[in-house]
Amino acid sequence: MGRAPCCEKMGMKRGPWTPEEDQILINYIHLYGHSNWRALPKHAGLLRCGKSCRLRWINYLRPDIKRGNFTPQEEQTIINLHEVLGNRWSAIAAKLPGRTDNEIKNVWHTHLKKRLNKNQNNGGDAKDINGSNDTTHEDKEPVMVYTTSPQQFSNSTTTLDISDNNNKDDTMSHEDISALVDESFWSEVVSVDNSSNNEKKIEGWEGLLERNSKRHSYNNSKLYNDDMEFWFDLFTSCRRIEAFSDIPEF
DNA sequence: AACATGGTCAACCGCTAGTTA
DNA sequence: ATAACTAGCGGTTGACCATGT
Structure with missing residues (x-):
């Protein structure tokens, strides 16, 4: 089993993602999906390796990501x-x-x-x-x-x-x-949104990007309360x- | 006010599993 | 059957922030 050649370090940007990069990635995936992570940054015009794009998407940019404290x-x-x-x-x-x-x-x-x-x-x-x-x-x-x-x-x-x-x-x-x-x-796998629901799910991205530009700016206590309400509703229903x-x- | 320490979390690294030619 | 390749996983790191002294 061959080892994947590490993404070319030359010219590849590393470190924290900027809101602009996030937006480029979001727009690209919204339009074309992410069938090939390795080719994605090249096609999207990002100076990131595919791995980095994938991580960023999965851990932060996905529309179905739930933020805030764990209940x-x-x-x-x-x-x-x-x-x-x-x-x-x-x-x-x-x-x-x-x-x-x-x-x-x-x-x-x-x-x-x-x-x-x-x-x-x-x-x-x-x-x-x-x-x-x-x-x-x-x-x-x-x-x-x-x-x-x-x-x-x-x-x-x-x-x-x-x-x-x-x-x-x-x-x-x-x-x-x-x-x-x-x-x-x-x-059972949490579905990732290559579906036609993208447009609906993408609604929250603007706020997400704003949040990203100012780290930790979201209101944890509010999110926590929302979670508690979710569980309360769930249990009572x-x-x-x-x-x-x-x-x-x- | 300045510094030290600890906590948090996004991002990276190296590896393996799965797929394809 | 094998090699080449990609996606995904878990461990680790380091920057940032909050708190304590």
Whole structure:
């Protein structure tokens, strides 16, 4: 298997993307899609390698990217899935619509891992599936495993387990979780927008570019509240699902 | 006010898997 | 079957920012 020749360093720009570059990339993908990342920058007139373009698109410019703080539910989902999947960030990301593998990886290393280690030092004894002890459930928070896209919920195909970690009889075993992460899991991929929906989705790009030009300028607390509202709406609208009757209040 | 330290996150690097000729 | 190539993944880095001293 031949190794891909690294993109020519000569003449290739590196470092942070400018709003102008973002706009060029967005416009190009909007018009022509991204069937060939390697050829894309040349055709689009960008002095970036294809890899860089792809990363920029996937991690930041995609219209379906969800920005802002992770909700406690999302964090718990990451923790649970990490127990099953390990550092397979893309697989975890596939279960968190709008979140990228890079983002999840960052959150894990900056927040969740430390929190879990701290909890463990306070007496936690959970192990991950490999027997190592760098991951554990939060002691007090409910344990949840979601398939999180609203579409999935609306299709009533949701597999959901909600239990209280203090009651071990109700807690999902590794086998249960593994069963949850079956073949259908791997086939579920967050769609990337080569579709005709582009025009609709592209509406938010202008604001995104503005945001990019002033890093961290978005209002995290507002986004956080929106997320909480999303989950609240989701839960309240799914009361028909029997399992939801035991959901603790947040 | 100035500096040090730590946290966050976008971007890069190197590798592997998958595809094609 | 093999080599050439691309896409995608996970680990790591470094710049920026916030907070503490």
